[in-house]
Amino acid sequence: KYNGKLLGGLLADGFDEAACTSRYSSFLYRKISFHKPSSYLISRLRSYEDLHKRCGPNTQSYNKALEQLKSGNKIGLTDCNYIVWISFSGLGNRILSLASTFLYALLTNRVLLVDQGKDMADLFCEPFPDKSWLLPRDFPLIDQFDSFNRNSLHCHGNMLKNNVINSSAMSKPSYLYLHLVHDYGDHDKLFFCDGEQSFLENVPWLIMKTDNYYVPSLFLIPSFETELGSLFPEKGTVFHHLGRYLYHPSNHVWGLITRYYRTYLAKADERIGIQIRTFDSRHGPFKHVMDQILACTLKEKLLPSVDMQDSVVNPSENAKLKAVLVTSLLSGYSEDLRNMYWERPTMTGEVVGVYQPSHEEFQQTEKQMHNRKAWAEMYLLSLTDVLVTSAWSTFGYVAQGLGGLRPWILYKTENDTAPDPPCRRAMSMEPCFHAPPFYDCKAKKGIDTGALVPHVRHCEDISWGLKVVDDHDDL
Amino acid sequence: KYNGKLLGGLLADGFDEAACTSRYSSFLYRKISFHKPSSYLISRLRSYEDLHKRCGPNTQSYNKALEQLKSGNKIGLTDCNYIVWISFSGLGNRILSLASTFLYALLTNRVLLVDQGKDMADLFCEPFPDKSWLLPRDFPLIDQFDSFNRNSLHCHGNMLKNNVINSSAMSKPSYLYLHLVHDYGDHDKLFFCDGEQSFLENVPWLIMKTDNYYVPSLFLIPSFETELGSLFPEKGTVFHHLGRYLYHPSNHVWGLITRYYRTYLAKADERIGIQIRTFDSRHGPFKHVMDQILACTLKEKLLPSVDMQDSVVNPSENAKLKAVLVTSLLSGYSEDLRNMYWERPTMTGEVVGVYQPSHEEFQQTEKQMHNRKAWAEMYLLSLTDVLVTSAWSTFGYVAQGLGGLRPWILYKTENDTAPDPPCRRAMSMEPCFHAPPFYDCKAKKGIDTGALVPHVRHCEDISWGLKVVDDHDDL
Ligand SMILES: Nc1nc2c(ncn2[C@@H]2O[C@H](COP(=O)(O)OP(=O)(O)O)[C@@H](O)[C@H]2O)c(=O)[nH]1
Numbered sequence: 001k002y003n004g005k006l007l008g009g010l011l012a013d014g015f016d017e018a019a020c021t022s023r024y025s026s027f028l029y030r031k032i033s034f035h036k037p038s039s040y041l042i043s044r045l046r047s048y049e050d051l052h053k054r055c056g057p058n059t060q061s062y063n064k065a066l067e068q069l070k071s072g073n074k075i076g077l078t079d080c081n082y083i084v085w086i087s088f089s090g091l092g093n094r095i096l097s098l099a100s101t102f103l104y105a106l107l108t109n110r111v112l113l114v115d116q117g118k119d120m121a122d123l124f125c126e127p128f129p130d131k132s133w134l135l136p137r138d139f140p141l142i143d144q145f146d147s148f149n150r151n152s153l154h155c156h157g158n159m160l161k162n163n164v165i166n167s168s169a170m171s172k173p174s175y176l177y178l179h180l181v182h183d184y185g186d187h188d189k190l191f192f193c194d195g196e197q198s199f200l201e202n203v204p205w206l207i208m209k210t211d212n213y214y215v216p217s218l219f220l221i222p223s224f225e226t227e228l229g230s231l232f233p234e235k236g237t238v239f240h241h242l243g244r245y246l247y248h249p250s251n252h253v254w255g256l257i258t259r260y261y262r263t264y265l266a267k268a269d270e271r272i273g274i275q276i277r278t279f280d281s282r283h284g285p286f287k288h289v290m291d292q293i294l295a296c297t298l299k300e301k302l303l304p305s306v307d308m309q310d311s312v313v314n315p316s317e318n319a320k321l322k323a324v325l326v327t328s329l330l331s332g333y334s335e336d337l338r339n340m341y342w343e344r345p346t347m348t349g350e351v352v353g354v355y356q357p358s359h360e361e362f363q364q365t366e367k368q369m370h371n372r373k374a375w376a377e378m379y380l381l382s383l384t385d386v387l388v389t390s391a392w393s394t395f396g397y398v399a400q401g402l403g404g405l406r407p408w409i410l411y412k413t414e415n416d417t418a419p420d421p422p423c424r425r426a427m428s429m430e431p432c433f434h435a436p437p438f439y440d441c442k443a444k445k446g447i448d449t450g451a452l453v454p455h456v457r458h459c460e461d462i463s464w465g466l467k468v469v470d471d472h473d474d475l
Numbered sequence: 476k477y478n479g480k481l482l483g484g485l486l487a488d489g490f491d492e493a494a495c496t497s498r499y500s501s502f503l504y505r506k507i508s509f510h511k512p513s514s515y516l517i518s519r520l521r522s523y524e525d526l527h528k529r530c531g532p533n534t535q536s537y538n539k540a541l542e543q544l545k546s547g548n549k550i551g552l553t554d555c556n557y558i559v560w561i562s563f564s565g566l567g568n569r570i571l572s573l574a575s576t577f578l579y580a581l582l583t584n585r586v587l588l589v590d591q592g593k594d595m596a597d598l599f600c601e602p603f604p605d606k607s608w609l610l611p612r613d614f615p616l617i618d619q620f621d622s623f624n625r626n627s628l629h630c631h632g633n634m635l636k637n638n639v640i641n642s643s644a645m646s647k648p649s650y651l652y653l654h655l656v657h658d659y660g661d662h663d664k665l666f667f668c669d670g671e672q673s674f675l676e677n678v679p680w681l682i683m684k685t686d687n688y689y690v691p692s693l694f695l696i697p698s699f700e701t702e703l704g705s706l707f708p709e710k711g712t713v714f715h716h717l718g719r720y721l722y723h724p725s726n727h728v729w730g731l732i733t734r735y736y737r738t739y740l741a742k743a744d745e746r747i748g749i750q751i752r753t754f755d756s757r758h759g760p761f762k763h764v765m766d767q768i769l770a771c772t773l774k775e776k777l778l779p780s781v782d783m784q785d786s787v788v789n790p791s792e793n794a795k796l797k798a799v800l801v802t803s804l805l806s807g808y809s810e811d812l813r814n815m816y817w818e819r820p821t822m823t824g825e826v827v828g829v830y831q832p833s834h835e836e837f838q839q840t841e842k843q844m845h846n847r848k849a850w851a852e853m854y855l856l857s858l859t860d861v862l863v864t865s866a867w868s869t870f871g872y873v874a875q876g877l878g879g880l881r882p883w884i885l886y887k888t889e890n891d892t893a894p895d896p897p898c899r900r901a902m903s904m905e906p907c908f909h910a911p912p913f914y915d916c917k918a919k920k921g922i923d924t925g926a927l928v929p930h931v932r933h934c935e936d937i938s939w940g941l942k943v944v945d946d947h948d949d950l
């Protein structure tokens with residue numbers, strides 16, 4: 001029998017419910033996922049939890065490893081190896097990069113520790129039992145996190161470039177900084193080669209900064225292939241499962257989510273999410289974007305068209321009520337849409353309500369309420385039945401992944417005109433890796449990494465990006 | 476048995492339903508009124524309808540009366556006497572002044588004809604069977620309506636002032652202009668004296684311009700007393716009944732009303748209307764107004780207060796859903812309110828949705844969609860269970876009257892501070908007459924017309940205004 005509360009076994013039992021209401025009640029707001037976690041994934045998560053309990057902050061093993069780090073060189077084997085994820089970039093990016101890093105930790109038997117930055121603790125519950133995933137604030141290198149970059153002394157790629165280390169070296173540093181930010185260089189990208197992976201194996205502390213969902217390239221590392229196949233027999237579900245496993249909104253954020261849902265969305269017969277994000281330096285709203293949204297939603301029949309004749313179509317008593325949840329930095333798009341469905345009847349007799357939780361006008365990071373709301377909105381989008389997202393946006397990827405939704409993606413506009421077609425259905429619900437390497441580690445030359453295996457393809461929204469798809473996905 | 480569709484007999488049967496959907500389906504959106512129209516009112520309405528049918532536009536009688544008007548002097552008796560209402564001022568004012576004028580027509584056996592101005596036909600259905608209430612566009616004086624004022628040659632008050640007529644004169648003009656606009660003079664105000672009323676009796680055409688709900692002063696004219704008592708045994712229901720009788724939203728506007736209601740309001744357990752209107756030349760929103768709205772709604776327990784501790788109060792499954800309908804020219808007040816109920820839980824566990832159909836930023840008259848929306852919003856407010864209105868605003872009076880609601884009135888703010896108390900409950904649902912005369916027709920001297928009879932009192936929101944209240948009203 002399917003255990004809804006534990007998401008089919010994905011979640012461990014026994015957490016304190018009051019400390020994190022969302023963990024065991026999210027299932028009340030979602031349809032049961034079509035995608036069951038494999039029993040192997042479940043068992044690996046349970047054993048990760050054991051590892052984390054044994055090695056987490058302030059355990060004996062942690063203290064021992066910390067000693068090594070402080071002494072600066074590696075003396076013998078450590079009980080536990082760690083990967084520290086540095087809080088970096090927008091919230092959507094963080095959620096995706098952290099999930100990638102958790103998968104990497106699973107694959108390499110490392111303990112994941114999370115730099116809490118300004119607000120990680122305010123946004124998310126602890127995902128692992130007993131021991132925190134937050135890096136203690138007295139961690140030795142913590143003050144250097146901000147300044148770590150591709151040229152840092154301990155940067156893995158930089159060291160390779162300068163021949164300070166090479167993969168066959170016998171002595172290993174006690175820590176390395178891994179720079180997987182979009183501006184990373186060719187030597188940083190060697191991270192995705194088996195050779196470097198085996199070199200990294202015995203480095204007790206890896207400190208990673210990234211703004212990417214780099215899972216697709218993990219699928220291209222031969223030594224991870226079998227394990228990934230067992231963890232995810234259905235390949236296009238990596239973020240879906242790991243995201244639901246890791247990200248439980250804090251009680252504050254859960255309040256935002258549940259109040260909004262119950263107030264505006266719960267009573268609708270169908271919920272449509274539209275995530276509008278234009279990467280345009282001008283302020284907007286833009287007519288061509290509104291045109292595109294309408295062209296997509298009407299053409300794909302996600303929303304009913306309106307009667308421009310304004311004939312008297314009276315909503316029938318049992319006409320469907322559709323709720324459109326719009327997220328956008330601006331209020332203009334949702335206002336236009338709301339007015340359209342107010343001013344004219346639909347051809348189907350349905351009534352359509354349009355809702356937008358916030359319009360912050362400008363992107364702001366590191367403001368507490370701002371990020372709470374951004375997270376609540378991604379989550380609310382994930383509770384919809386039908387999702388439309390904007391190309392390039394990790395905000396949308398998070399929603400589609402958590403929701404288990406294959407969205408319609410609005411193509412990026414060029415030259416202020418609505419693209420034609422305006423949107424397309426995503427091949428899978430997986431996020432796109434925006435800055436993948438194009439390197440054949442064996443042949444040591446460039447290669448199209450989107451053409452190597454059937455389950456790693458170029459993204460719908462970014463031609464050079466990579467994403468994981470199911471073998472049977474509708475391509 | 477109560478006939479809901481005909482509002483307890485208030486409405487005549489037999490109209491074409493498709494031409495005016497609202498007429499026979501408004502009852503589906505309202506609770507049954509506590510206030511039944513008297514059988515005398517009903518019979519007078521039926522006989523008015525007969526009169527209108529006999530005398531309305533393009534009937535023989537109408538043409539005959541028109542001949543008299545054109546010839547310029549009164550030759551013998553006319554079959555029918557008319558009162559022409561000139562379209563003037565904001566929509567709320569128009570709705571109230573026209574209802575007053577219809578009552579005056581009932582009291583004086585005149586036929587009411589409505590100058591359609593820019594949009595009367597677009598906003599309202601025909602209220603009388605068979606014959607239109609709209610003044611034909613070829614009416615002789617129609618081009619002079621705009622220029623009619625207190626100094627016009629045919630202005631009743633002006634003629635009295637200049638001794639061109641006096642109430643005992645034997646020869647009567649074929650038409651008179653009645654100026655009952657807020658800027659009217661002492662001689663215009665003699666309209667509210669019995670002497671002038673009997674003089675006017677045989678003038679076949681009266682043309683009236685007014686922006687006021689002058690019903691309260693009709694109650695102070697002795698010759699109307701008995702009739703008004705029979706028509707409205709429950710005195711504070713004049714506009715409630717006449718408004719529901721006269722004002723049926725056109726199909727366009729009914730679409731706006733029903734779509735909005737069904738989309739945003741229908742599923743709520745309770746609906747609260749808040750009409751926000753500040754007569755301030757600066758743009759707003761203003762903090763003191765927001766403070767006042769909160770002070771009123773929380774103090775009077777119309778809305779639940781929020782938990783400022785932000786403790787985790789999870790909405791329980793069967794917590795009540797309240798919908799707040801805000802109307803305002805600005806979006807700021809409703810946004811603040813919506814955010815408040817999103818960001819924090821209520822102390823009661825209820826969830827509160829906040830909706831605002833439009834925010835036009837500036838008052839605009841004579842724009843088609845603008846007035847349609849204004850009318851739709853007044854009507855939507857009238858469909859709420861609990862109403863809060865702004866002092867001085869006819870927009871709010873229309874809503875309270877149609878809805879049969881005794882609102883909480885937000886006092887007008889002075890010196891940018893929220894008044895204390897912030898609001899009070901209205902004595903009756905009747906509109907306030909903003910510019911009543913203070914004249915004792917018999918004694919020919921000033922008098923406090925708000926202290927003559929128990930059922931005509933000074934208004935809650937305007938100390939010099941007059942309104943009709945029930946003898947048993949909670950004063
Ligand atoms: N509340 C809210 N914030 C948004 C929205 N779109 C962008 N933002 C803000 O801008 C940031 C964008 O960064 P990120 O989440 O990484 O998404 P991306 O830039 O679209 O990939 C978010 O974290 C929010 O702070 C939106 O629709 N709603």
Ligand SMILES: Nc1nc2c(ncn2[C@@H]2O[C@H](COP(=O)(O)OP(=O)(O)O)[C@@H](O)[C@H]2O)c(=O)[nH]1
Pocket residue numbers: 564565566567568569751752802803804833835838839840845846848849852867868869870871
């Ligand atoms: N749609 C809309 N229009 C409003 C609102 N408040 C004022 N207006 C506009 O301003 C006009 C105000 O004139 P009137 O209806 O006579 O109301 P009053 O001035 O408040 O007595 C309305 O007819 C509308 O055109 C509002 O809340 N909603």
